[in-house]
Amino acid sequence: MEIEIGIGKSGRRAYGFDDVAIVPSRRTRDPEDVDISWEVDAYRFELPLMASAMDAVVSPRSAIEVGRLGGLAVLNLEGLQTRYDDPQSILAEISKLPDAEATAHMQELYRQEVKEELIYKRIREIKDAGVFAAASLTPQKVERYNKLALEAELDLLVIQGTVVSAEHVSTQHEPLNLKRFISTYDIPVIVGGCASYSTALHLMRTGAVGVLVGVGPGQACTTRGVLGVGVPQATAIADAAGARIRHLDETGRYCHVIADGGMRTGGDIAKAIACGADAVMIGSPLAAAEEAPGHGYHWGMATFHPTLPRGARVKTSTLGTLEEILVGPAHENDGRLNLFGALRTSLATCGYANVKEFQKAEVVIAPSFKTEGKQLQREQRVGMGS
DSSP states (O other), X not given: OEEEEETTXXXXXXXXXXXXXXXXXXXXXXXXXXBOOEEETTEEESSOEEEOSOTTTOOHHHHHHHHHHTOEEEEETTSHHHHOSOHHHHHHHHHTSOHHHHHHHHHHHTTSOOOHHHHHHHHHHHHTTTSOOEEEEOGGGHHHHHHHHHHTTOSEEEEEOSSOXXXXXXXXXXXXXXXXXHHHOSSOEEEEEEOSXXXXXXXXXXXXXXXXXXXXXXXXXXXXXXTOOOOOHHHHHHHHHHHHHHHHHHHSOOOEEEEESOOOSHHHHHHHHHTTOXXXXXXXXXXXXXXXXXXXXXXXXXXXXXXXOOBOOEEOOOOBOHHHHHHOOOOSSSSXXXXXXXXXXXXXXXXXXXXXXHTTOOEEEOTTTTTTTOHHHHHHTOGGGO
């Protein structure tokens, strides 16, 4: 329903995860009987998870551990791992920067050129450990580096930017033709981000196996403040899921919707799936792992932009191991540990057998969902009040 903003402008009401809640159905299930696995193209993963292509989240070491636990980590091929032979020392340096100096100093560190030999080396480190390898490139760098990724036997390529469209217009250089590139590339491609029905549909029509949905919801992202651009995640995901239905009707091909950003707890991940996502891409929850390369800090892919940074270095602290964060056990009660155990339990509590069924769950608009009956938790800053 359109709401009048003023005489000359109307707009829809949009909703984030905090605005909605999942309604239990008439049946329940045992969590052990629930299947939360994810199949995309020829690959199957025990967890519907992609770890964000951020330097504070994914290194070859953490990618291997995420793969061992059943997810898929995405390595940033334009990040510190491919700019420095010893990225660990640079990551440690970033973790020691005063807040007031962090962005400017990181801009300097990221001026170092990408070394092509490191692209091959980092991908092989992941592949040689026996797990699937995924990596990301921005649209501007795809033509330059994609062949190196293939030579290293990359399994899945993510073409990623703050906003990616199927119809980029430029008078300065020849833009990447996504449809032509994807149709001739030898491995599956996921593209994004997007935040609307029409953009998601156009990206699906390029032949991508999945689209990333999310513009500005991440913990470290400042895009919404800097550019004023974005759509709250619950609405953005539901719109993209609608585009998926139309695309399936048109082509008979299923394109995966991957919720990218804005999820802090297992409940957020469950809501993303209930709104229509097939899988989730998360960053800040994993940046809080002992194995995370960011040393207790997290920053986005645009934090170090040379002229217009759109992210902040934020402190995440260390919550536990990657295993504890993803599949438990949890030793805290705020939903930030055992994220996918929570997803499994949410499906079971609501009576759904798998992710595809859970996408059909009833949701309601629930502005008081996090505060109703929680006064003591809020006063004491524990549980849902922390």
